[in-house]
Amino acid sequence: MMPQQHLNDTEDFLMNNQRSDKPEEACGVFGVYAPERTLEVAKLTYFGLYALQHRGQESAGIATLKQGRVYCHKDMGLVSQVFNEDILEQLPGEIAVGHTRYSTTGSSLKENAQPFITETRLGKLALAHNGNLVNAVELRKHLTSKETDFVTTTDSEMIALTIADEVNSGKDWIEGAISAFKLCTGAYSLTIATPDGLMGVRDRNGIRPLVIGVLRGESADGERYVLSSETCGLDIIGAEYVRDVNPGELVWITDSGLISVDWAEKGEKKLCVFEMIYFARPDSVMHDETLYSYRIRLGRQLARESFVDADLVIGVPDSGIPAAIGFSRESGLAYGEGLIKNRYVGRTFIQPTQSMREAGIRMKLNTLKDALQGKRIIIVDDSIVRGTTSKKIVKTLRDAGATEVHMRISSPPVTHPCFYGIDTDNQDQLIAATKSVKEIGERIGVDTLAYLTWEGMLEATQEDTNHFCSACFTGDYPVSIPEDVKRSKLILEETKV
Structure with a gap:
């Protein structure tokens, strides 16, 4: 893990090369499923990440999927530095996932910026991850034994490659993802875009947050879904908070709506209490009240x-x-x-x-x-x-x-x-x-x-x-x-x- 200077609140107000004197934050993840808004999913994700900027100031990225094709842009810097109107217009799609990063596993390099994209027999997937695996060394050995090629040094890539490996063995998206998650130990909230739908996942203890919102629109069923690390990411785009993704739950969002799968036996809820004290924005809602x-x-x-x-x-x-x-x-x-x-x-x-x-x-x-x-x-x-x-x-x-x-x-x-x-x-x-x-x-x-x-x-x-x-x-x-x-x-x- 390579630390990066943290630019939030009370951090070192002498701008020098010392590390900040606070716990460095987790990352922020975001996802949108809105087929009728193909020209807007990237912009919606941009604004969602803008609201989640406090969760990571090192790098930012957005990936969109349109008819199975992936469009992606990511770079080092703040959300407003990485994206502009021209770049967002080059990211069409029905589905989008976004990420704002502080490195927890892997160096502070452009190639480690997310979302991470990999190929499977069912098409490409794009994954954004908030959290940290504690069995990353074991998982890397497991993937190395299968002659897997690595592009980055992140545990997020290992999650994506493990899903791809399980899907390539003949499983569908949900089956492959569940098999992969059972090999991953630690904290992870994920948004995953595939050609067939958007997935949101939390680890069995729900250590890192993830919430579900809906966008009211012109679609037949009247709503499209949004996933965000915090409710402030929903508020900025006018999405309505529905509920949290539960610990050990996988939500699968397609044209048919949202289905829920409990991929793990119910573990004990263990939300990071520092999310409550410091990390999450004071206007975000947890446990039915603002953190303020x-x-x-x-x-x-x-x-x-x-x-x-x-x-x-x-x-x-x-x-x-x-x-x-x-x-x-x-x-x-x-x-x-x-x-x-x-x-x-x-x-x-x-x-x-x-x-x-x-x-x-x-x-x-x-x-x-x-x-x-x-x-x-x-x-x-x-x-x-x-x-x-x-x-x-x-x-x-x-x-x-x-x-x-x-x-x-x-x-x-x-x-x-x-x-x-x-x-x-x-x-x-x-x-x-x-x-x-x-x-x-x-x-x-x-x-x-x-x-x-x-x-x-x-x-x-x-x-x-x-x-x-x-x-x-x-x-x-x-x-x-x-x-x-x-x-x-x-x-x-x-x-x-």
Whole structure:
């Protein structure tokens, strides 16, 4: 896995070559089945990916199918950089799948951009994948034994090639896909375009999200289907949310409508809780409410657990703001803005010089000095991974005149790496895996530091607490990790600080 700089929210606001101080996000996937909109499926997918841009800023791609022929364009960069009107007009079709990527398995190279396309005896398929296989080494050996040729270094390609291998053995699309999924262990939400229909799939635990929507149109049955990692991808194109794809479910969308197949025995639901805390957009809906409402509750719970008297509560833009509002409401302390995000900073390949960095070039965040001068500040953020960005934020608040800086984190300490599609560093690079809360507070320079408790976080979900993967906080991995893979990241003694 080759990390790439992450351009979201509170990431390193000195634009240099350091890695971001947040868990790197999963990818975003999208799919459209709309035969009567052959000139629009690519544009619909473009807008869907635009709404999912926060899930990956490294590369983007769209593949369309028209009468069995595949058209595809993908490249490194943001969605708005990879596509324009001319390119989208060259992507006709009845079916489309799209992908916005952050690399979880495979290098940060153009050839690893998705969707991945492969040939089968039934025609070509195009696959977009969000997640990470934990048995990628075994699966590659399995495919190598069949003299399979690889184009990329991604586990996503291995899923597609395994489906192709099963289809080429004489199975139909659904049979071949199910056989392939039973060979794949880990986290995966998939959108797959074939000449005969669009497929949406989640792994047996539903670790990564995938939702179904409908587009009302001129077709005979009055609707066409959309698949998206989050509901914000449906909203942007006017699609109506129907439901989530269930864990272990395959949905098959054709002219006859949508059929559902349970391809795996019902596993225990284990949606990544970080989707709730940070990854998904606050306007996306999970468990029948926007994540904004959930994050408000996290802030309220945080205030109940770790109140400290202060003059002003502020959030780190943008991901810390809902929890900061919740903290303010519960504590009765005033809420205000103290940090301003430059919303026009995008991917730039012009790096400041070392002397410019030392002079304090601030590309992403700046302070409201008159709001902070002489104030006791509570700053709320969603997580701390290494502590580098938190330390810089605290320093800039003090430089702006804050007399006290108290940091509150709306999630528990991140002590374990993720193996299911989120890049959280090796364990020895996670500050909470090697230092106590007091030591972290001293390192980042705050007067006090407090995290939300694991119990408080789950209580705020108002759902069955067993339905979430929280392994990054507890080390309790719901899908068994092979020992060699585990040793690559879990390099500390299994003791909790």
